[in-house]
Amino acid sequence: xxxxxxxxxxxxxxxxxxxxxxxxxxxxxxxxxxxxxxxxxxxxxxxxxxxxxxxxxxxxxxxxxxxxxxxxxxxxxxxxxxxxxxxxxxxxxxxxxxxxxxxxxxxxxxxxxxxxxxxxxxxxxxxxxxxxxxxxxxxxxxxxxxxxxxxxxxxxxxxxxxxxxxxxxxxxxxxxxxxxxxxxxxxxxxxxxxxxxxxxxxxxxxxxxxxxxxxxxxxxxxxxxxxxxxxxxxxxxxxxxxxxxxxxxxxxxxxxxxxxxxxxxxxxxxxxxxxxxxxxxxxxxxxxxxxxxxxxxxxxxxxxxxxxxxxxxxxxxxxxxxxxxxxxxxxxxxxxxxxxxxxxxxxxxxxxxxxxxxxxxxxxxxxxxxxxx
Ligand code: COA
Numbered sequence: 168x169x170x171x172x173x174x175x176x177x178x179x180x181x182x183x184x185x186x187x188x189x190x191x192x193x194x195x196x197x198x199x200x201x202x203x204x205x206x207x208x209x210x211x212x213x214x215x216x217x218x219x220x221x222x223x224x225x226x227x228x229x230x231x232x233x234x235x236x237x238x239x240x241x242x243x244x245x246x247x248x249x250x251x252x253x254x255x256x257x258x259x260x261x262x263x264x265x266x267x268x269x270x271x272x273x274x275x276x277x278x279x280x281x282x283x284x285x286x287x288x289x290x291x292x293x294x295x296x297x298x299x300x301x302x303x304x305x306x307x308x309x310x311x312x313x314x315x316x317x318x319x320x321x322x323x324x325x326x327x328x329x330x331x332x333x334x335x336x337x338x339x340x341x342x343x344x345x346x347x348x349x350x351x352x353x354x355x356x357x358x359x360x361x362x363x364x365x366x367x368x369x370x371x372x373x374x375x376x377x378x379x380x381x382x383x384x385x386x387x388x389x390x391x392x393x394x395x396x397x398x399x400x401x402x403x404x405x406x407x408x409x410x411x412x413x414x415x416x417x418x419x420x421x422x423x424x425x426x427x428x429x430x431x432x433x434x435x436x437x438x439x440x441x442x443x444x445x446x447x448x449x450x451x452x453x454x455x456x457x458x459x460x461x462x463x464x465x466x467x468x469x470x471x472x473x474x475x476x477x478x479x480x481x482x483x484x485x486x487x488x489x490x491x492x493x494x495x496x497x498x499x500x501x502x503x504x505x506x507x508x509x510x511x512x513x514x515x516x517x518x519x520x521x522x523x524x525x526x527x528x529x530x531x532x533x534x535x536x537x538x539x540x
Contacts, residue, residue: 172525177427181520182363186219186508187352194431198352199223207438212322212347213237216504219352220290220511233291238318240295244274247300255307260496261384265377267300268293272373281371281514289372290507297503298322301496302329323347326500331488338449339487342442346483349435350476350498352505354428358382358389362506366513367520379506383499386422392494394422395481399455399462400491407461415469423478424466432473439479446486455482 173179188197196203199218206215210224217225217233225233247270254263272278275292277285299316306313306329313329320328323344327335335343353359362379366372383389398421402410414421426433447456459482466472477498484494 170525175427181355181360182513183516184354184509184512185222186505186512187354189354189428191426191428191430194429194434196353196434203349203434204438207345207348208341210348212344212351212501212504215348215351216294219504219508220287220294236288236291237295237322238316240292241299241316243296243299243303244271246270246273247296251303251307255304260301260304260492261380261390261499263304264297264300264496264499265380265384267304268297268373268380269377271296271300272371275373278371278373281369283511283515286372286507286511286514290504290511293372293376293507294503295322298326298329298500301493301500302326304496305330305490305493322500326497327487327489330490330493335487339446342446342483343487345438345442346480346497347501349438350480350501352502352508353476356388357385358502359506359509363509363513364520366510367517369514369517372507372510375510376503376506379502380499383502384495389477389495389498389502391422391475391477392481392484392498393491395478396455396485396491396494398422399458399481402458402462404454404458407458408465411462411465412469415466421462421466421472423474423481424470424472426473426475429473429475433475435476436474436479439476439483440474443479443482443486446483450486455485 186199188200189195198206198215199222201210201218201224210218213234214224214230216237217223217230221229221233223229247267250270251267254266258266271293275289277289280286302313311332313332316325316329321340321344324335324340327339327343355363358379361382362375365375365378386394411421443456443459444453447453459479463474463478466474480498481494484497485491489497
């Protein structure tokens, strides 16, 4: 008989990876051995994606070559392009991305190959296209036309320009770029696990990414950042503490708090809190930052829970002018770098992922013909 399952697979080591590592007790996160405190604000998202997908921080030459590949990869194929208007009309942002990435597989010249070279090319194209898909979705629903992506601009700068319609300042670009770095990979989180399960059947990279996007969408995972903003908007600024206490007393979960692995502050939240404060001060309206701080204090006092990555990411994106329902898509823009790297890693040393289950249903049932049931 199988062992008792660990609900939610807590503490189960499901894969070996050289991509990222968490020290949950100390609150530390590493990408390929680099502490994210050393990467955020110093290494661009493009360098981080290269680190994850290729295994090393790029030299100047490697970065130039990878940058060229990313710029070329921004061009959408005919199938995705043609379907944006109708998909935008019928699907919410994360649903649309799930569909558009699936369509992008049909446009991808490497769609039928799982070779390491093809996977690296697909990883670059998927990383380049995800922000464009989000921007094009937003443009379609707002009836605006966006300029072709500027090849001189980074992924972060181009995204902010395409979403807000104005040239972002250097400080904003730096902050958003660091946000993308902070969200790039996170060990065996639910969406990465979903991607690896799919890839382990020797299915293709786009299928694995579609599984990951569907998994990221849920409010217990990537969907939490949008819910944090909705919570802030729903609270009376003069009664934050009491409302949060009431919600907790009623057994409600407060989105953006708690974590399966971190037993102390999520190291990404440390950066995001600071960014949120800086942007709030620069905007001249720090209401949501102050409310967030108050929420943080009350949730810690009442439940001993720390904010996770999604909590301060919400106000950071809000201050950057990103619409609330695009917060989770932004998460996917960054995590694409990690998901694709995990698919490459899974294919490089594959075994089907097929765990066991504990049977808790009836046994020894006696079959009866339909008339006697
Ligand atoms: N608000 C209130 N209580 C919370 C909480 C939250 N955000 N997160 C956890 N808890 C409580 C649970 O109610 C539970 O209490 P109980 O033991 O009295 O029933 C306990 O802490 C353990 O929570 P559980 O949901 O079992 O932990 P988990 O490891 O399965 O889940 C999360 C981890 C992240 C899913 C969970 O903390 C959560 O739902 N957070 C909110 C959603 C979120 O921000 N997700 C983004 C994660 S990066």
